[in-house]
Amino acid sequence: MTAPAFRIDRTDRDGSVRLAFSGRFESTALAPLWSELRSEMLGSGGPFVFDLTGASAMDGGSMALLLGLKVELESARLRVEVVGATGGVSRLLAILGNAPPKPTLKGPPGRIGILDQIGQFAALIGSRFAENLTYIGDVTASAARAIVKPSTFNGRDLGRLVERTGADGLPIVLLINLLVGVTLGIQGAIQLEQYGGNIYIADLVGIVVTRSIGPLMTAIIVAGRSGAAFAAELGTMKVSEEVDAIRTIGLDPVGFLVLPRVLALCIAVPLLALFADVAGVFGGMIVGITSLDLSPDNYLDRTRIALELRHVGTGLVKSLFFGLAIAVIACRRGLATQGGAEGVGRSTTSAVVTIIFWVVVLEAIFTSLFQVFGV
Amino acid sequence: MIRVKDLAIGYGTRVLMQGLEFEVPRGDVFVILGGSGCGKSTLLRNLVGLERPLRGTIDIEGVTHFAEVGAPPRFGVMFQSGGLFGSMTLWENVALPLQTWTALEPQAIDVVVRSKLKIVGLDGYENHLPNEISGGMKKRAGIARALALDPPLLFLDEPSAGLDPISAVELDETIVTLNESLGMTTVIVTHELQSIFKIARNCIMLDREAKGIIARGDPRQLRDHSTDPRVLRFFNRQSTRSGAA
Numbered sequence: 001m002t003a004p005a006f007r008i009d010r011t012d013r014d015g016s017v018r019l020a021f022s023g024r025f026e027s028t029a030l031a032p033l034w035s036e037l038r039s040e041m042l043g044s045g046g047p048f049v050f051d052l053t054g055a056s057a058m059d060g061g062s063m064a065l066l067l068g069l070k071v072e073l074e075s076a077r078l079r080v081e082v083v084g085a086t087g088g089v090s091r092l093l094a095i096l097g098n099a100p101p102k103p104t105l106k107g108p109p110g111r112i113g114i115l116d117q118i119g120q121f122a123a124l125i126g127s128r129f130a131e132n133l134t135y136i137g138d139v140t141a142s143a144a145r146a147i148v149k150p151s152t153f154n155g156r157d158l159g160r161l162v163e164r165t166g167a168d169g170l171p172i173v174l175l176i177n178l179l180v181g182v183t184l185g186i187q188g189a190i191q192l193e194q195y196g197g198n199i200y201i202a203d204l205v206g207i208v209v210t211r212s213i214g215p216l217m218t219a220i221i222v223a224g225r226s227g228a229a230f231a232a233e234l235g236t237m238k239v240s241e242e243v244d245a246i247r248t249i250g251l252d253p254v255g256f257l258v259l260p261r262v263l264a265l266c267i268a269v270p271l272l273a274l275f276a277d278v279a280g281v282f283g284g285m286i287v288g289i290t291s292l293d294l295s296p297d298n299y300l301d302r303t304r305i306a307l308e309l310r311h312v313g314t315g316l317v318k319s320l321f322f323g324l325a326i327a328v329i330a331c332r333r334g335l336a337t338q339g340g341a342e343g344v345g346r347s348t349t350s351a352v353v354t355i356i357f358w359v360v361v362l363e364a365i366f367t368s369l370f371q372v373f374g375v
Numbered sequence: 376m377i378r379v380k381d382l383a384i385g386y387g388t389r390v391l392m393q394g395l396e397f398e399v400p401r402g403d404v405f406v407i408l409g410g411s412g413c414g415k416s417t418l419l420r421n422l423v424g425l426e427r428p429l430r431g432t433i434d435i436e437g438v439t440h441f442a443e444v445g446a447p448p449r450f451g452v453m454f455q456s457g458g459l460f461g462s463m464t465l466w467e468n469v470a471l472p473l474q475t476w477t478a479l480e481p482q483a484i485d486v487v488v489r490s491k492l493k494i495v496g497l498d499g500y501e502n503h504l505p506n507e508i509s510g511g512m513k514k515r516a517g518i519a520r521a522l523a524l525d526p527p528l529l530f531l532d533e534p535s536a537g538l539d540p541i542s543a544v545e546l547d548e549t550i551v552t553l554n555e556s557l558g559m560t561t562v563i564v565t566h567e568l569q570s571i572f573k574i575a576r577n578c579i580m581l582d583r584e585a586k587g588i589i590a591r592g593d594p595r596q597l598r599d600h601s602t603d604p605r606v607l608r609f610f611n612r613q614s615t616r617s618g619a620a
Contacts, residue, residue, distance in 0.1 A: 031480075061479075067490070068486030095494055105499045340461035342462045
């Protein structure tokens with residue numbers, strides 16, 4: 001380590017302490033000595049004279065440390081005089097030393113305890129409920145306007161959105177539902193084999209996949225892909241004032257941004273669910289062939305007998321509502337984004353969690369309703 | 376000292392500027408100017424190491440490879456929007472480089488951070504978050520963070536763009552004061568004429584069509600004595616569509 005390019009010499013005379021600073025001062029070199037110097041000065045009686053005659057240069061950090069010490073000594077009612085500064089040191093002293101430090105205008109951000117958080121959350125629920133109702137009203141009104149006057153609908157993005165949310169997500173939907181079909185098949189096979197009902201594996205997988213699991217898994221995948229993307233996209237637009245810009249040119253952000261996304265998912269999710277049904281059935285068939293000695297023809301014949309249009313239809317109805325819920329919730333979370341990058345992250349997380357919650361709730365509601373009405 | 380030799384910049388195969396050669400002497404206030412979209416900010420991103428040059432070398436104090444992650448920065452950079460971390464207070468934004476790269480005690484860091492905020496006129500705003508202050512204040516806070524480690528070299532991207540005239544003048548004065556009192560070399564990208572004449576000692580003017588430097592020197596001299604119609608149009612704020620040269 002090189003020796004510092006500065007010196008600080010102390011002279012005590014007639015009860016006063018004179019510190020002569022000489023050389024070039026850099027905060028990185030001064031820092032290790034600063035606490036020692038500070039303790040020494042606070043332990044001395046003063047008054048003090050800081051003589052900067054020999055200081056050829058000082059960086060901002062060194063001057064800040066020097067003046068910080070001065071303020072500290074003065075607050076201990078000790079007199080401090082800074083003398084002899086010339087050139088750049090004098091100019092820096094003028095910037096930093098002339099005015100007394102201003103008080104901090106605001107306290108540091110307080111730590112929020114768990115009880116405070118619970119209280120704040122409870123207080124938020126009411127206002128959020130009202131805001132969400134207003135938003136759903138806006139979406140409904142925009143949809144009604146678009147039906148009455150189709151020219152108000154922003155259809156330019158629709159094709160791209162359907163492709164992005166549907167076709168681009170198809171491989172992962174197929175793969176996940178194939179694996180779900182395999183899992184269902186294995187679990188079912190273990191039970192059915194005990195009763196000699198191997199062939200009924202096709203009924204089990206076919207009906208469960210088309211009525212519930214296929215649409216549900218598809219909705220969860222779409223929530224993770226497209227729901228998160230919508231929330232992040234609209235959240236970024238909100239924080240970069242693009243949403244405000246849409247408003248200022250006389251457009252309704254809900255109609256312009258939300259409706260195309262809602263329609264896109266109402267088209268894409270049922271279509272994806274259909275493919276998911278096929279993949280799930282195929283997964284079950286793989287298990288039937290490999291574990292239960294069924295032939296592909298047997299399996300498919302049995303599936304044709306077991307599956308009715310109403311099974312596939314109920315799944316598609318659910319998918320339509322899942323798509324609607326995913327788009328409406330994701331866009332709501334995106335448009336409610338506040339703050340910067342952190343706010344976008346919060347909205348995205350919140351969108352995915354809320355969507356999954358509501359998708360499961362809808363699944364339970366529809367399953368119960370279909371059961372009650374014998375569909 | 377910055378020395379740029381035979382520099383070509385751009386993205387992929389798209390060359391924005393080529394054959395750039397210039398030097399920035401130590402202690403200078405050097406302005407890179409030119410019209411919108413001519414490549415000023417791209418040149419700055421190359422100078423600070425955020426982009427790799429397509430060709431040529433950038434030598435800063437004898438070192439050509441300077442964009443190192445995991446090493447203390449050798450210069451300060453202020454981005455056009457301030458580039459502040461939104462989840463941190465102004466104090467935390469300025470303290471971060473000091474906490475990362477110095478052995479200063481917490482009390483000393485507090486003293487230094489407050490002094491940096493004072494230099495840019497933001498004393499009192501230590502506990503404000505970036506979204507609680509104006510655009511001009513964000514830029515000044517960005518400068519305070521760039522100054523945290525007392526770098527010998529400061530890069531500023533469009534410091535006064537988008538500010539009201541008073542905030543712009545105050546920011547210009549801060550830049551001049553910093554240069555005079557700390558002897559800091561300052562490289563500024565701007566197209567704000569008032570700022571250019573107030574703060575710049577030397578400049579280069581870039582031109583999109585020429586894909587290079589079309590003028591260099593003291594901006595006041597260029598304004599008063601240049602015969603290049605492109606330079607005169609820029610300084611006299613003339614439209615290219617007006618036909619006036």
